[in-house]
Amino acid sequence: MNNNTLILPKITNQNLLAQYYSMADVFAICSKRENFPTTCIEAQCCGTPVVGFDTGGTKETSVYSENDFVPHGDVGSLKNRIAGILARDTSDVASKAYEAYSKDNMAKRYLEEYDIDGKKQRILLLDVNCKFSSTGKIVYDLFNYLKKEGREVTICYGRGELIKEDGIFKFGLDLETKIHAGLARLTGYNGCFSPFSTKRLIRYIENFKPDIIHIHELHAYFVNIKPLIKYIKKRNIKVVSTFHCEYMYTGKCGYAYTCDKYRRVCGKCPAVHEYPKSLFFDKTKQMFLLKKKLFKDLDMRIVTPSQWLADRIKTSFLKDKPIRVIHNGIDTDIFHPVNASKLREELKIPSDYKIVLAVAPDIMNDRKGGQWILKLAEMMKGKKYFFILIGADEKKAIC
Template structure:
C-alpha cells in the first residue's frame, strides 16, 4: 500500500494477472478516463470479472461495453461521469461476466482471425510478428493466437523484437537489444523511426525464408526494433498473404500512435505538434518523409487490415489506406484468469469496509496525462459524501 488519503488509494502497477482479477472482482464499477484508447483491454478484463464499466467517450473505449455505450460521457465531464457512476453503483449488472466472457475470450478472437486467414483456402503455416511475445497487450494476443493455431492443428511461429528470450517451439526473438538501443538513439537524433535495425531485420527475413509461411500476421512495428521498408519489400516480393492488425494509428500517420485531433496524416504531415512525443525526435521533424514512405510502401499493396474497434477502422478509412480491406475483430483475453473471484481478503488487506462501494481504475501509468488519473481523483473528490472508495492501480 503506497498512498492512502480519505476516499481513495493509489497502488503500484502489477503484472500479476491473478491479482488483477481480484482487483476487478473487488470493484462495483470500473472507470476509465484515458485521453485516447483504441480498444482498452482493462475494460474487457473488468467486465469478464463481472464489473460494469463507465468512463470518457474517447476513441474506441465505449465499444468495449457489454451493457450500453451510453455509459460513456464527453471527455472531461466529471459531473456526467459522477452521475453515470452512481447509476451503475445503484443498478444491477446481471450476467455481465457471462456475456463478456463469451464475446471477449481468446478462443472467440482466435476463431475470428482464423476465419479471416482462411479466405481463399486454409492456411497451415502462420507466422506472427510483433514487438513483444507474452508481455504487453499485443504480446499476449500474439501468444494466444499462436496457442490456438497449434491447437487447431496448424504450424504457427512468433517472431518478436523485444523482451525476454522465450524457449518454446517456433518462438524466435530476432531483435538484438544492442541494436534496438542504437535504433532508439538514432531516431531521436535523425527524426526517423523504423529506418534502422539492419541486422535484426536481416535475422527476421532469414527466419521467414526458413519457416515458409502460408500467411504472415503483422501486429506492431514501431518500437525501434525493425527496419520497416526492407521487411515489407521482402514480403511483397515473395507474394506472401498478409493480415495486419492495427492496434494504433502508427502505420497511416507520420509517426503517431494516437493522432488525437490532428488531421495532418490525411494530407502530408509535417509541422508535427507531437514531434517530441513517442517515438521521440529531439530536434528534427521527419513526419512528412515517413508518411510518404508508408504511402509508397503500402499504397499499392493488397493486404487485409484488422482493427480491434470500429472507431479505429473508421479512422483508417480517413487515411491513404481507405481502399484496403478493413475488418473489425475485438481483442480477446484469458477468461480462465479473468472471471469473478473471491476478493474478501483483498478488501480486508486494503482496509475497505464491508458496506463501502468500490470504484476501480487500472492503467500502466495511471497518473499520466494520457491515462487520466487526475480525472479519477476529481471524481473521488466529487463523490466524497457518498459511501464510495476509489482504488487506482498503476502508479510507477
Template sequence: MDKNFNIPSNAILLPKTTDQSLLAQYYSMADVFVICSKSENFPTTCVEAQCCGTPVVGFDTGGTKETSLISESDFVPYGDLEGLKGKIKEKLNSRYPDLANQAQNEYSSATMARRYMEEYDKNGRKERVLLIDVNCKNSSTGKIVYDLYKNIRADGREAAVCYGRGPKIIEENIYKFGIDAETYLHAGLSRITGYNGCFSYFSTLRLINFIENYKPDIIHIHELHAYFVNTKMLLSYIKEKDIPVIWTFHCEYMYTGKCGYAYECNGFMDKCGNCPAVKEYPKSLWLDQTAKMLQEKKDTLKDLNFSIVTPSKWLRDRVGMSFLKNVEMRVIHNGINTSIFRYVDANLLRQELGISNENKVILALAPNIMSERKGGEWIIKLSGLLKDENITFVLVGES
C-alpha cells in the same frame, strides 16, 4: 501532468503489476471500473473488467465505448466529471448478474482466434501462420499474440511468433529476433534524426531469415513501432516473396507520420508535417520528419498483398480517412484469457488494502496511470467529487 498530485483519503494508488491473477482480483473486487484515457483504440482493461462481472464507465474517447456490453451511453464527453459521477452512481444502484458470462462469450481468446482464422482462410486454409509483434506474452498486444499462437496450434495448424522486445521465451517456434543493444541504438537515433522504423538492420535481417526458413502461408503483423524493426526492409522482403498479410492495427502509427494516437490532429489525411507531437513517443528531440515518414509508408505499403483488421469501428473509420482507405478492412474485437479473467473471491485483497466492508470500490487500472494519456488525474478529481460517499477509489498502474 503535475507529478506533485495529492492522493485524497478515499483513494489508493498502487504500482503496476503484470500478475494476471492479481489483476483479476482487482477487477472482481470492484463495483465499477472507470477509464479516463485521452485516447484508446479498444482498451483491454475494459474487456477484462467485464469478464470479471464489473460494469465499465468512462470518457468517450476513441473506441472505448465500443467495449461496453451494457450501453455505449455509459461514456461521457472527455473531461465531463459531473456526467461521469452520475454514470458511476447509476451503476452502483444497478445489478448485472449475467455480465461476466456475456463478456466471456464475446471476448474470449478462442472467439477472437476463430474470427481471425476465418480471415486467414478467405482464399483457402492456411496451415502455417507467422505472428509478428513487439512483444510476446506481455503487454496487451503481446498477450493477444500469444493467445492466437496457442489457439491456432489447437486448431491443428503450425504457428510461430517473432517478437522484438522483452524477455526471451523458450517455446517451440517462438523467436525473439530483436537485439536489445540495437533497439537502444534505434531509439537514440530516432531522437537525434527524427526518423523511426528505419534502423535495426541486423534485428530485421534475423527476422527475414526466420521467415525464409519457416515459409509461412500467411503473416499476421501486429505492432511494428517501438524501435525494433526496419519496416521498409521487412515489407520489401514480404512483397518480393508475395506472402499474404493480415495486419492488425492496434493504434494509428501505420497511417500517420509517426503518431500512435493522433488525437484531434488530422494531418495524416494530407501529408503530415508541422507535427504538434514531434517530441512525444516515438519522440524526436528536434527534427520533424513526419511528412517524409508518411510518404515512405505510402510508398512501402503500395502493392503489398494485405488486409487490415481493427479491434474497433472507431479505428476502422480513422483508417478510412487515411491513404489506406481502399484496403480491405474488418473489425475483430480483442480477446483475452477468460480462464484467468473471470470473477474470483477478492475479500482477502480488500482486507489487505484496508477497504471497509461498507464501501463500494471504483477501480481504474492502466500502465503509467498518472500519465496524461491514461488520465489518472481525472480519477483523483473524480474521487474528490465523491469524497462524502462510502466509496474507495483504487488506482493501479503507477510507474
C-alpha cells in the same frame, strides 16, 4: 493509502489483477484516446461494469450501453454515470463479456480471415511483445489456438523477456533497441535503426516460409519497416495486419487525436515531441510518404478491434484495403469473477464502501488519464467510495 485513494504500480501477476477487477464495483477509464482497451474487457469478464470518457473506440467495449461514456474531461457527468451504473442490475456482465470477448471467439474469426482465399497452414505472428502487454497476450492466445487447430505457427517478437518455448523467437537485440530509440529521438525518423534485428527476423521468415504473416505492432524501436515490407512484397507473402493504433497510416503518431493531416499528408506535426518523440527534427512528412509508398501495393488485409478505428482508416491512404473488425479477446480462464474478500480485508477497505478501479500502464501520464480519477476521488471525499489506480510509476505509487 491516501484518504480515499490507493495508487499502485503495475501488477504483472494476472491472477492477482483478476482479484482487483473482481473486488471493484465499477471500472473507470479516463484515457485521452484508446482503440479498444483490453482493461475494459478484463474488468467486465471479472463481473465489473465499465464507465469512462468517450474517446476513440473505448465505448465500444461496453456490453451494456455506449451511453455510460461521457465527453473527455467531464468528471461531473462521469460521477453521475458511476452512480447510475451502481444502481442497475449488472449481475450478467461477466456472461455477456464471455460471449463477446473470449480468446477462442477472437481466434476463430482470425482463422476465417487467414483462410479467406484458401487454407493457410503455416502462419507467422509478428509483434513487439509476446505473452505480456495487451498485444503480446493476444498474440500468445492466437499462437496456442492455432496449434490446437493443427496449423504450423510461430511467433516472432522484438522486445521483452526471452521466452524459451518451441515456436517462439525473439529477434530483437536489446542493445540495438536502445540505440534505435536514441537515434529516433535525435533524427526524427523511427522504424529505421534496427538493421541487425531486422536481418534476424527476415532470415527466420525465409527459413519458416509462412503462407501468411499476421502483423501486430511495428513501432517501439525494434524493427526496420522498409526492408521488412520490401522483403514481404518480394516473396509475395500475404499479410493480415491488426491495427491496434493509428501508427501505420500516420507520420509517426499512434493516436492522431483531433489532427487530420494524415488524410492528406503529415508534416509540421503538433505532437512531434510525443511518442515516438523527436527532440529536434520533424520527419513526419517523410515517414508518412514512405509508409504510403510501402503499403500501397502490399497484399494486406486490415483488422481493427473497433469500428471507430476502421472508420478512421477509411479516411486514410489505406481506405481501399479490405478492413474487418475483430474485437480483442482475453483469457477467460484467468479473467473471471473470483472471491476477493481476503484482498479487500488486506487493504482495509470498509465493506460498505463502493470501489472504483482504474488500470493502465503508466496510468498517471496525460494520455492514460490517472489525474482525472484523482480529481473524481477528490470530488467524492466524504462519501462511501474508495478509488484504486493500478499502473503508476514505482516512484509515484502510494502503497
